[in-house]
Amino acid sequence: MEQPLKPSPDSYEARDFGWLVAMSLLFFGLVAIGFWREYRTEWGPYQHEFPEILGHYGKGEEARKFIPGIKQIWIPQIAVTDRCITCHLGYDWSAILPPSLAQPLTPHPAGDLIAKHPFEKFGCTPCHGGQGWATTVNAAHIGGPGWIDPMLTPALAASQGLTMDQMMQMRCNFCHRHDEATPGMDVINRGKTLLRKRKCILCHSIEGRGGNTGPELTYEGDSNPELYDFSRVAGQKTFFNWNVQHLMHASRITPTTQMPDYNMPIDDARALTLLILSWRRQSFPPEYIPAPSEAAAAMQPTPATTPSANAPEHH
Ligand code: HEC
Ligand code: HEC
Ligand code: HEC
Ligand code: HEC
Structure with a gap:
């Protein structure tokens, strides 16, 4: 009856070993879940790659700050919830990333068009069509059953x-x-x-x-x-x-x-x-x-802002 109360170095080791095995399994399990979460989605691999690319082009700080997950542009006024950027991650990086980068990471062609239609006001689908909230290529680009606005x-x-x-x-x-x-x-x-x-x-x-x-x-x-x-x-x-x-x-x-x-x-x-x-x-x-162009405006009936319109009426 005395034996178990007197711990031997042997049983210490045995207990530690059990813990070690359990903790290692837990650790490997967590790593596996991490990988699984990253790769089970279509967008996971792109989000894995993207910070590396940012880093490669000298944006180490932004790369470290990158948080994986679904990304979206939400504009309630025009009922836009565009998650295209969950994959098209380089869209707003045309100043840094080269246009030769493979899709979906290619930066959006910039210039006047995007300057006049900033992403935060226009999203993506008003110009491209497609199903904004979807997060797979097929659903986003083509749409689901009955979808009338394919990309x-x-x-x-x-x-x-x-x-x-x-x-x-x-x-x-x-x-x-x-x-x-x-x-x-x-x-x-x-x-x-x-x-x-x-x-x-x-x-x-x-x-x-x-x-x-x-x-x-x-x-x-x-x-x-x-x-x-x-x-x-x-x-x-x-x-x-x-x-x-x-x-x-x-x-x-x-x-x-x-x-x-x-x-x-x-x-x-x-x-x-x-x-x-x-x-x-x-x-x-x-x-x-858009406000009508000057040429188009010139063909409209005279607006009430001209001096003559402010003159007293004669009839
Ligand atoms: C799950 C990832 C994913 C999502 C979400 C996604 N795309 Fe794409 N997109 C891709 C990939 C990958 C390509 C490369 C060519 C291909 O597979 O069609 C691509 C290509 C494109 C192209 C170029 C087409 C071509 O063949 O050159 C356009 C335009 C585009 N996507 C727009 C959109 C828009 C708009 C949305 C949102 C409605 C969207 N994408 C959502 C992954 C995605
Ligand atoms: C104002 C309209 C407009 C908006 C908003 C817009 N795009 Fe585009 N996008 C275009 C046009 C036009 C082109 C074709 C440009 C060209 O061929 O030079 C294009 C090209 C693309 C391409 C193909 C690029 C290539 O190199 O072939 C992709 C991918 C794309 N857009 C995705 C998006 C995503 C994602 C968004 C939202 C973040 C978005 N676009 C928002 C007008 C728009
Ligand atoms: C002389 C009269 C006439 C002229 C001019 C004319 N159309 Fe038509 N159009 C019709 C008639 C009648 C129909 C209905 C029968 C049919 O579908 O052809 C029609 C049908 C159509 C339709 C199909 C509408 C629908 O939903 O069924 C379209 C689109 C259309 N026209 C476009 C045009 C365009 C664009 C022009 C100028 C290039 C034009 N039409 C000139 C008489 C005309
Ligand atoms: C959702 C509505 C919307 C869509 C879709 C849209 N635009 Fe526009 N666009 C606007 C508005 C609003 C302005 C006015 C911006 C301003 O006054 O600065 C504008 C401005 C412009 C201008 C500048 C006009 C000028 O006189 O300076 C051009 C060019 C233009 N858009 C071309 C395009 C092209 C090309 C596309 C498609 C690829 C497109 N737009 C899609 C709403 C839209």
Whole structure:
């Protein structure tokens, strides 16, 4: 009965050994959980790599301060929650990181465009489309079931004969609709010129002006493609293609139409289609809608700020 009360050096060792094993297992377990947390997500590896890259370009301080996790730009006024930057971590580092860096870490092309549309006010999806809150490539770039705003990727644009840059002008025009012409929106600008030159409003009413031989086009971009007849559309049965081919040869797509066969070049038809499909109902608050350019303003009725408007009325 006395034996257990008299500790031997042996039993000390045995107890310490047990603790050591337990603590080591715990330690390795924690390390494993750390790795698992970092790599189980699609974005984990990018966030692992990013501080190393920052360090490599002389930003050791920022690299040390980098906290892994989901990152987002949240702009409640325009219902934007863009987590794109969970992967596109270099987006705001164009002054430091080279454009040759592989995606998704490439810094965003900077310049006037971003100066006029700072990320903290515009996020990403107002220009690019896509599902902002998603944190996998597929869900973010393409969207889930029923998602109507896929990201305008180079591949999607190419399938309609455009570059990504050109196709994105459709979204630029959500806000720039009332500009006469906008720098950096050459395709849309061309569409706007063609719309005037071809006098489409002889038959179509747009924002309260024009004839009614054809349907109103004010919000044509909101149309439901399922209500259109695609049986005569050549190639891909997209609404974009329906419009391009209809603008070139209306009678081939809608045989009984009164709309003329314009026989216009395909690039003109694409420009007009991009313009027409940009006409969607928007809920951007006024500060997101650019003031009309001076040229456009000059064509508006005289505003009440001119001296003559302040003069007493004569009638
Ligand atoms: C889970 C990580 C991840 C998220 C989230 C993510 N992206 Fe990407 N993105 C990538 C990767 C990786 C690429 C490289 C090319 C590819 O895989 O498509 C890429 C490429 C791109 C490209 C260039 C397309 C090309 O093929 O050259 C654009 C534009 C882009 N992303 C925009 C966005 C926008 C906008 C969002 C948010 C709606 C977003 N991404 C969310 C990982 C991501
Ligand atoms: C004002 C509109 C606008 C906003 C806001 C915007 N982008 Fe872009 N983005 C563009 C345009 C236009 C291009 C194509 C630029 C070019 O080809 O020179 C582009 C290019 C890209 C590319 C491809 C770059 C490359 O090198 O090919 C990625 C990726 C991207 N943007 C991601 C984002 C992310 C992420 C955000 C949000 C943090 C964002 N963009 C916000 C307009 C915008
Ligand atoms: C969500 C709305 C919105 C979107 C989308 C948008 N813009 Fe803008 N844009 C604005 C606002 C608002 C201004 C005015 C900024 C100011 O007055 O300084 C502006 C300013 C500009 C200017 C400067 C105009 C000038 O006369 O100086 C250019 C050029 C421009 N945008 C081009 C584009 C392009 C190209 C795209 C698409 C890649 C785009 N915008 C997408 C809202 C938008
Ligand atoms: C002489 C009258 C006339 C002119 C001019 C005309 N259209 Fe049409 N348009 C119609 C008629 C009628 C329809 C309905 C039958 C059809 O779909 O072709 C139509 C249909 C359309 C549609 C499909 C609308 C929908 O949702 O069903 C679009 C888009 C359109 N026109 C665009 C244009 C554009 C852009 C121009 C100028 C380049 C133009 N139209 C000039 C008569 C005209």
